[in-house]
Amino acid sequence: MPSWVLFPRLHLAEVEDQPWCPEWLREHTHRALARMWQTSNTANGSPATQASTLLLRALGGPKNAAQFTFIDACAGSGGPTPLLEPAVNAKLTDKGYPPVEFILTDLRPDMEAWEGITKRSEHISFIREPIDATRPQRLAKPGTKECRLFHLCFHHFDDPAAEQVLASAVQSTDAFMIFEMTHRTLPSLLNTTIVILSCLITTIFDFYWSPLHLLCTYIIPIVPLFYAIDGYVSCIRGRTAEEISALLQRQQPKLNLDGWEFNSGEQTALLPFGKMYWYSGVKKT
Template sequence: MSWPRSQLLEIGDQTWCPAWLHQHEQFSLTRLWNLKIPGWSRGSLATQACAVVQEHLKDLSSYTILDVCAGAGGPTPVLESEINKKLESEAKEPIQFILSDLFPHREEWSRISKKKQNVTYIETPVDARAAPRVAAKGKKECRIFNICFHHFGDKDAAGILRNTIESADAFIIFEITAREVWTCLCSPLVFFWAFYVTLIWYWNSPIHLLFTFVLPIAPLAIWVDGLISCLRTRTTKEVRALLDQPGLDLSKWTFHSGQKTVQFPFITLYYYIGVKAE
């Protein structure tokens, strides 16, 4: 069951949101991408995303992948490792991954880039509505939107898709929320995830410890933002409707959508893909 979409604002989107809290939310999402629970998980969100990429993008080594709203890096490091490992086993050229965002996370991206030779980043802000083509001559370009497309209102989302159709050769939208009763009911689970993230990765940060275990501001903010994400995530039909724009040529494009269960019944990866024919 679904209901009309609401373009609400998340706490992490506000200009008054403290930098440490915004960082905590971004990092929590990054760790969630890589969460695996032995005996339960079907891979992780990131490895399932790899499966989607490999399933729908033929001749993978011909692509460059631009992570348009990369945040703190999300699943890109895992995507790079998994996909390029497979390409190497097939004696094929590795894919280059490029991180970009309107608000660049240069320090985190630099750390990732030093560990991953096939991951680079754009230091200057990149507006997703006017993102430049980054693929080298002779290469195709795929743009990925990792748990971020729901942040944009219809006007901006339509502009992003127009720019993508006109400048790239494929795109993939990944989401882990949906406007469904069950997904909304599961959203409080991220409240407890915030405690785990602080305990493991921010145990030496007084401000994180204070606003997690004494005053649970971080867990509450992540929970509220998770619920709001559910309320404004688009259905497949709504994404497709945004593509029906005057003067936008879709004649060479095919579109697919689906979902993959990661931790049943709580975490599911939803995706919407567009691929341009050669």
């Protein structure tokens, strides 16, 4: 049963989206998100592992998935892709299909993180230049289909921008999938509270070498405040599947949705409260 939506959506501002937000604060939360994607405490594995299963299912199984190049459209510092890529490719190669390629892109490319990721995987590459997800070019390797992935980022777009993101996906790709873990629901608000508090522990592991991070977490609590603002604002900006569908439907007939199949769902990805909300669009040809 879908979680209850507690209040209407408001497009409030996240600190991370502001040009004046210091890069070290962005890096801090992106690392926390990468850790959240990897944390495994359910029978179905980590959120990243669950996303790989959902992605393959949405595309119709390994045979269809093997035809795609996957674009991580708002990659941050990598999000789930370092785990998603091996999980998807293991399932493809098990069935005798060749591995597929993943490409990291973002409005603010995190070169340091991406260079580390691509060194560890021959099937992940990145685009060095900033790419705005509201007007990207098709990037799939020639001869392959394109699937655009939006991990924990679709809530960053206000309605006009979100319409552009969806229109571009429908017009220039063959599939897209949105994953969110923040929403206007009680489980999401509780899970976000855990993520906010987690910075009190993770800072010491991730940034023990940095007096700035330690000072701004434990002495002047700028980091926890930043996590709280962006975490709860992300929840307030979350969209239901119906709201995403409405963004597509109201662009008709200019936007041709013929042949597209849309699905959505939610499932527990992190105990005790973390729900993953997903929305997929696949062109059935």
